[in-house]
Amino acid sequence: MLLVLSSLAGTKVAGIRAWGQANGLAVISLLLFASRGIFPDVLSLELANALLLATIALMHAGFCHHLGRPVPLRRLVAGAVAAFCGLVYFHHVHESLSLRITSVSVYHASVCFAIYRSVPVARDRRLRYPFAFTRITALVLACGHAFRGAFYALDAWEPVLLVAPDTINLVFVALGTLAMPALTLGAVMMANGRALSDAAYAADHDHLTGAPSRRAFFDVAERELARAQRKGSGLGLLLVDADHFKRINDTFGHGVGDQVLRDLVRRTQEVIRKIDYCARLGGEEFAVLLPDASPETASMVAERLRRALDRSAPATNPSGGPAYTVSIGLAMLEPDESFASLMQRADKALYAAKAGGRNRVVSAVGLAGGDKG
Numbered sequence: 001m002l003l004v005l006s007s008l009a010g011t012k013v014a015g016i017r018a019w020g021q022a023n024g025l026a027v028i029s030l031l032l033f034a035s036r037g038i039f040p041d042v043l044s045l046e047l048a049n050a051l052l053l054a055t056i057a058l059m060h061a062g063f064c065h066h067l068g069r070p071v072p073l074r075r076l077v078a079g080a081v082a083a084f085c086g087l088v089y090f091h092h093v094h095e096s097l098s099l100r101i102t103s104v105s106v107y108h109a110s111v112c113f114a115i116y117r118s119v120p121v122a123r124d125r126r127l128r129y130p131f132a133f134t135r136i137t138a139l140v141l142a143c144g145h146a147f148r149g150a151f152y153a154l155d156a157w158e159p160v161l162l163v164a165p166d167t168i169n170l171v172f173v174a175l176g177t178l179a180m181p182a183l184t185l186g187a188v189m190m191a192n193g194r195a196l197s198d199a200a201y202a203a204d205h206d207h208l209t210g211a212p213s214r215r216a217f218f219d220v221a222e223r224e225l226a227r228a229q230r231k232g233s234g235l236g237l238l239l240v241d242a243d244h245f246k247r248i249n250d251t252f253g254h255g256v257g258d259q260v261l262r263d264l265v266r267r268t269q270e271v272i273r274k275i276d277y278c279a280r281l282g283g284e285e286f287a288v289l290l291p292d293a294s295p296e297t298a299s300m301v302a303e304r305l306r307r308a309l310d311r312s313a314p315a316t317n318p319s320g321g322p323a324y325t326v327s328i329g330l331a332m333l334e335p336d337e338s339f340a341s342l343m344q345r346a347d348k349a350l351y352a353a354k355a356g357g358r359n360r361v362v363s364a365v366g367l368a369g370g371d372k373g
């Protein structure tokens with residue numbers, strides 16, 4: 001698992017470092033446990049157990065980092081110190097292997113339970129399985145460790161053998177052996193799911209404005225077109241283009257031009273209906289898809305949008321940002337029309353709006369149509 005985590009070290013996914021450290025410590029801890037009888041107890045017992053306590057705490061810290069939550073450092077350290085004190089006490093003051101196991105198990109159970117509680121049920125489809133896997137694993141481990149702790153506490157003063165070949169002991173050994181790999185597997189799956197989710201988001205969204213990208217727009221458009229043709233409902237398309245945008249860039253600089261584009265998207269999303277879909281096609285050109293819209297509704301939304309984006313008059317632009325306006329081309333889907341044809345007609349309408357003096361809406365009705373089919 002340490003090697004798998006190392007391969008993810010360059011991905012910048014939060015939590016990787018703590019998970020890697022946890023697995024590194026686990027390796028050292030297991031080697032120390034294995035050296036029992038060769039190295040003194042202080043190394044092969046106390047230090048080995050202390051490192052194992054740190055291991056589970058670091059796993060939890062990794063999950064907190066990954067999920068953007070604060071790490072409950074004080075509670076983790078206080079719990080680890082208490083468990084370690086129990087370990088030392090039941091080794092040097094009252095020798096009891098059972099209660100040493102109980103001390104350590106209680107800590108592992110509490111931290112696993114905290115991991116279970118910190119990983120939410122994911123809403124994102126890509127994260128749902130990794131999150132659920134980690135939650136369930138952490139809960140099973142928490143229950144297993146709690147049971148182990150209680151089991152040994154009840155027989156506290158009976159002599160026990162850590163490697164006794166009975167079923168219950170084998171279950172406990174398996175639990176201890178699988179805990180770190182299983183939790184790390186969950187962590188790697190979460191990191192992987194997050195990387196996939198981030199990549200999909202980046203592909204589907206424009207980095208500057210946060211609006212859906214051209215790629216996402218055409219996916220949605222094809223879906224809406226099929227739906228409109230199946231149901232016989234209206235589908236409107238607005239092409240929105242900032243007027244004289246080059247002049248804004250040249251006068252105020254590209255930074256201000258970018259600010260205008262962000263402002264334009266924010267205002268558009270405020271004005272359009274919930275079911276409408278606004279995307280950036282490129283440069284200073286945007287598209288708004290209007291599903292379930294009659295020609296009247298589409299014209300009304302287009303005009304409302306134009307007015308909201310008319311930042312030309314001083315009264316409507318008191319914030320001192322650069323003045324800007326937009327031109328809008330509107331087209332309604334015709335029976336059996338392809339999306340390319342609808343785009344072409346909206347583009348012609350936009351061209352007419354520009355030619356007609358800008359800061360206006362022109363509808364494609366009456367303009368020469370695009371190719372059908």
Ligand SMILES: Nc1nc2c(ncn2[C@@H]2O[C@H](COP(=O)(O)OP(=O)(O)OP(=O)(O)O)[C@@H](O)[C@H]2O)c(=O)[nH]1
Nearest residue numbers: 241242243244245246247249254257258283284354
């Ligand atoms: N600031 C900024 N400018 C951009 C971006 N993308 C494209 N542009 C600029 O947008 C300008 C578009 O200019 P033109 O195509 O000439 O259109 P216009 O000046 O808006 O003129 P009309 O459309 O005819 O009103 C160019 O100067 C591009 O450099 C961007 O992401 N940020």
